[in-house]
Amino acid sequence: MPELPEVEVVRRGLARWVGGRTVADVEVLHPRAIRRHLAGADDFAHRLKGHRMGAPMRRGKYLWLPVADSGMSVLAHLGMSGQLLVKSEQAPDEKHLRIRVRFTDHEDHEDHVAQAGHLGDGDGEGADEARGTELRFVDQRTFGGLSLHENTPDGLPDVIAHIARDPLDPLFDDEAFHQALRRSRSTIKRALLNQSLISGVGNIYADEALWRARLHYERPTATFTRPRTAQLLGHVRDVMNAALAVGGTSFDSLYVNVNGESGYFERSLDAYGREDEPCRRCGTPMRRRPWMNRSSYFCPRCQRPPRLS
DNA sequence: CAGAGATCCTGCAAGC
DNA sequence: TGCTTGCAGGATCTCT
Numbered sequence: 001m002p003e004l005p006e007v008e009v010v011r012r013g014l015a016r017w018v019g020g021r022t023v024a025d026v027e028v029l030h031p032r033a034i035r036r037h038l039a040g041a042d043d044f045a046h047r048l049k050g051h052r053m054g055a056p057m058r059r060g061k062y063l064w065l066p067v068a069d070s071g072m073s074v075l076a077h078l079g080m081s082g083q084l085l086v087k088s089e090q091a092p093d094e095k096h097l098r099i100r101v102r103f104t105d106h107e108d109h110e111d112h113v114a115q116a117g118h119l120g121d122g123d124g125e126g127a128d129e130a131r132g133t134e135l136r137f138v139d140q141r142t143f144g145g146l147s148l149h150e151n152t153p154d155g156l157p158d159v160i161a162h163i164a165r166d167p168l169d170p171l172f173d174d175e176a177f178h179q180a181l182r183r184s185r186s187t188i189k190r191a192l193l194n195q196s197l198i199s200g201v202g203n204i205y206a207d208e209a210l211w212r213a214r215l216h217y218e219r220p221t222a223t224f225t226r227p228r229t230a231q232l233l234g235h236v237r238d239v240m241n242a243a244l245a246v247g248g249t250s251f252d253s254l255y256v257n258v259n260g261e262s263g264y265f266e267r268s269l270d271a272y273g274r275e276d277e278p279c280r281r282c283g284t285p286m287r288r289r290p291w292m293n294r295s296s297y298f299c300p301r302c303q304r305p306p307r308l309s
Numbered sequence: 310c311a312g313a314g315a316t317c318c319t320g321c322a323a324g325c
Numbered sequence: 326t327g328c329t330t331g332c333a334g335g336a337t338c339t340c341t
Contacts, residue, residue: 003335032318061335080334081319096319141318143335186312195336203334292314294334 002078004061004166004200005243010084011063014056017086017130018065021103023048033098033139036075036159037147047148048074048101057155060166060199064157072148075157079143085136099137099146106132166200167236168244178229181221188224189217189296192236201236204272205243207297209236211271216303217296223306242268271297 026048028034028041037044054066064073149157165172180197192206212235270280275288279299289296
């Protein structure tokens with residue numbers, strides 16, 4: 001389940017393996033993976049063909065590749081199970097392969113020379129290493145997908161203009177977030193998952209941050225004091241940076257790691273998935289509660305429910 | 310208008 | 326063993 005840290009790892013992989021390459025052709029193998037591109041698969045493929053990919057960007061769980069000299073971007077969301085893989089053109093298709101993007105630098109040497117100067121996205125990587133690879137969008141549950149959109153004046157795909165900055169964004173406004181909590185009549189976990197208030201936080205990191213902050217998921221947001229909001233945001237950032245520190249080091253050895261498959265962070269979770277296991281702070285068995293068609297994990301002792309409700 | 314809940318999808322695991 | 330049911334959950338849509 002890719003959340004912000006996993007998506008950031010994918011973004012870094014794309015910067016190295018895809019940024020600067022020119023699209024030769026696009027193959028859409030499942031219509032649902034392209035459903036957010038309203039003009040359809042053929043239009044998507046046609047508009048990308050022959051265009052150079054810019055440096056990948058990310059906001060929350062969305063990432064996008066600017067399409068050079070077009071004012072548009074390829075927007076990607078991994079959903080629940082999506083992966084962006086850079087694989088050898090010879091590698092057999094994955095079972096849930098949905099979209100394939102081929103590049104002009106595949107085998108033709110003259111093309112390769114023409115494109116080589118753009119590869120590596122300024123990271124100092126060798127230009128040759130991407131040659132012979134293609135980009136694949138693989139997604140079992142098809143909650144994710146790719147689409148093409150006009151950019152807003154700040155270079156953001158227009159359809160995600162409503163997505164708030166994420167907590168790792170230097171321009172995230174802590175005070176505005178706090179004021180939004182004060183105004184809202186909702187509860188804290190709902191607020192953390194509300195992508196128009198703060199983006200990039202999913203069910204896993206919400207539970208982790210709330211456990212670290214010793215806050216019950218149903219605490220009303222209107223009760224939050226400024227120090228409490230600051231503390232919670234600090235924990236959100238800590239848990240994300242910790243995951244990024246682990247995952248961010250594992251992506252660069254081989255291109256098959258340019259994906260949304262995590263695993264690396266699961267071992268260090270303190271709350272999520274730990275029903276009946278002892279709280280790592282106080283030893284009390286952790287609990288799971290059904291919540292919004294999913295689950296909330298918490299320590300009944302460290303994270304006391306609010307008095308009312 | 311804000312907030313709450315349903316919905317999409319597929320594979321796996323649990324239970325009968 | 327083989328079926329059914331439940332669960333995972335981000336974003337969007339619908340309803341109150």
